[in-house]
Amino acid sequence: MKIIKITSHVLSYDLPEPLGYSQQYYHKRTAHLVEVETDEGITGWGECFGAGTIALGNKAIVEKVIQPMVLGMNPMDRDAIWHRIYNLLRDHGQKGMPMQSLSGVDIALWDIAGKVAGLPLHQLIGGKHRDRVQAYGYGMMLRPESVDSLVARFQDEAASIKSMGFKATKMKVGLGPKDDVRLIEAVRKGVGDDYKFMVDANHAYTTSDAFYVGRAMEEFDPYWFEEPVAPEDYDGYRELRQSLKVNISGGEVEFSRWGWRALLEARGLDIAQPEVCALGGISEYLRVLALCHAHFTPVVNHVWGSAVAVATNLHLLAAMPPLPGGLFPWEPMLEFDTTDNKFRDDLLTEPLNIQGQVASNDGFVAIPDGPGLGITPDRDFIRHFDIGNA
Missing domain, CATH: 3.30.390.10 (Enolase-like, N-terminal domain)
Structure with a gap:
């Protein structure tokens, strides 16, 4: 061949x-x-x-x-x-x-x-550790509107994602420290107490501003604080992790086993977020996953893209060994962008129907079981939206 x-x-x-x-x-x-x-x-x-x-x-x-x-x-x-x-x-x-x-x-x-x-991808890797994974709903993105409007929308959108059946949700911040704290408060109000939510800064802050936001968010009890500072700032990550109560996560823009080795050795992450479509593909992802577990750092894959990326990550999450293991092990989650995305919903001849599965299966999603990724893209759909030769 x-x-x-x-x-x-x-x-x-x-x-x-x-x-x-x-x-x-x-x-x-x-x-x-x-x-x-x-x-x-x-x-x-x-x-x-x-x-x-x-x-x-x-x-x-x-x-x-x-x-x-x-x-x-x-x-x-x-x-x-x-x-x-x-x-x-x-x-x-x-x-x-x-x-x-x-x-x-x-x-x-x-x-x-x-x-x-x-064989499905998860069997090529070594087999499933779980038959389904829980998904969290990603939303509350910024728009060019007033802070008051964003605060109101974030509260309503957070409540809506919860009502869809997702067991956790994630929001964006990046307006500035004080306004971002207002957004975080709004999301907590939207989902109520005892519901998991996460805060994603996309490296918006200096270390001092990240400390301000990290300390102010403590009363709202988010599960993690994602990419608080620039990805190159390993010292900033380590200082934040040592001092803040919230989990520090990141790594979506780190590449290869060599980049991840430096990040992990800096001891700046509570939760690692490798992006398989960026760091070097599945081959390199598996090496990075082994490095993360060798550093006793749990992994929640970063997922952003089409149904191809979603299907790939479902296999990887199914095949991820439990860390540290036990009768009730810590479990990874599938990141799912709830905003408008035809390339996630309509690309495949047989859609993954993530939101339908979440609604009917108590927040969980099944693992594809066809050969390889277990999906078939619709070529007519691809031709319609392809701009590569424009």
């Missing part, structure tokens, strides 16, 4: 209303799918993290840089392929877009391997 073609599909559509986080507002939903074709007619699908023009840049890396390196290689030799690509790109990008691009290709190779073996 040989790789004969790799295609990037960059999909986009106009959102019904702008969404934002601490760094920017965006008006379009984007997804970057990678299709790897073989001479035996077996095709694998993957996904690259990175939206908008980043996705278009990654398309060029996938098709013009990575594809020539691997044409004619056996797709089953995925570890050899991974190291060939990484070693040839090492001088040009050990983090960021080259790794995002490699991630999509690697995920597609694992999908092919599962189809060749007739």
